[in-house]
Amino acid sequence: MSLRVPAGGSVAAILTSVPGALAVLAGGWRAGLTVASVPAPARAVSLDEYQRQVEATCALVGAEVLLVDDIYLPWLQELCVQVVPFSACAANAGGRVDDTAGYFVQFTSGSTMAPRGVHLTLDAMAANVLAILDVLQPAPGDSACSWLPLSHDMGLVGMCLTPWVANAPERAGSSELALIRTEAFVGRPTLWLSACSELGATYTAAPNFAFDIARRALATTGPIDLSRLRVCITGGEPVQSRTLLAFEEATSPVGFSGTAFCPAYGMAEATLAVTMVQPGQRWNAVTVDPVALAGGRWEECANGRPIVAAGSPLPGMEVRIAAAEGNVGPIQIRGPSVAGSYVGADLPFTPDGWLPTHDVGIIVNGELHVVGRVDDLLIVAGRNLYAHDIETVVAAITGVRPGNAVAIDAATGRYVVVAETLPGADRARLAASIREALATALATGPASVIFVRPRTLPKTSSGKIQRHRVRALYEANELATENVFSFTATTLCKDTSRVART
8 A cells, every 4th residue: 555645745634533633634744745634424424425525525635645534444445536544654654754834725614505625824724723822821731622523623723733732831831632533422412521521621612502412411411520611612603692501500510600601703714713702701692683683783672682792803813894884794804824715716805805704793892793694694575584593593492403403595585494303293383383483583484394304404524504405405305304384374384295205
């Protein structure tokens, strides 16, 4: 088996939470190579589809070698690229060290559109890691614990490279890092907080949905102590105030403090982090009128949509809103950790050097408040609605599987809700409840509610629903549909498909 890659060449790697992944990553960079991180298999992806994705990714970055955890070998037997396990790389250690710095390609999450390869210099990555450390201020004895996949920017940059660099003598000088396989956490959610307790972790991070999962698993987690956990970063998807409050209430008896929560905003194009709430600073949320918000106006009210502040820009990073003062608008960023290009395409910088993010928000009292994505804006009966607002209402309804509801636009000029239900749910009653709740909250109900088989909504490896794939499956009539409840002006609820479709 030849492991030779020419100087300046590219390799691809499926980065999992094992020492071999870190070895090939650092080794590739030291050899002056471009290392492209291939996303791990997303949920509901078939073997054939995943193999096609891997081959397309390798072709995109020009990689002739794919480095993988040994457990992935059965998945990748017949690819057009050479597949090399991490163990073989370790057995062939002692290759060249190049004076030319390598590069890194990480892919966007793919939650709202097809993933794109972001081409990063090591200087850009270092700038982001050091900026995060300037905010976290690590101390001797700090330790990090994470289940996030290393194929995701929050997992690799935030919860692996940052603690790694923090161990340098000029930083904390002494720390520990515990990485949990993502599939282990998914299969046994009690593992995460138990590991934090056993290690005495001071840092961890996760998307919003994971805190809901961990909170529900507390009853079977066993005795734990979270009193040392002083930094708990949450980002990667919209942060819900009710999630943070519920987690605080459930874990305060075991020592968790709400001031540990550090809501953050970031993106692959910025390496990772753009803004973050300072550790020890109490996070806050502002309640705004969702109807005004859909029209671009920021109007605070007593009963509306709570939007959690994502903190102020990290050192060296700048954020601006491309809208009139006091209005929400497109978020633009600038700073040393921003990528120079996509693989095969330029980034859409403005003439004065700012990068549009496709996200919409506003800066209030120096903190960024993210409203949603341009891609998630649905035009319904001449009104703008954010898919996230619809999904938040649906998620609060008993009977819907938490984190498993998505709103997409329909050809009729209305919108459709696709969701998974908890076992035993009365689906006709649940569909009617969803319609009523949405009509009350947003003054516009769905054209239909589609219930699909459990665990069939496509998600990224970090657990975010891939809205673009749900829309594609819906348009192709390929959702794993079990029930469709349609709504008209005169009919509250009409079940048009009670037969499961495979």
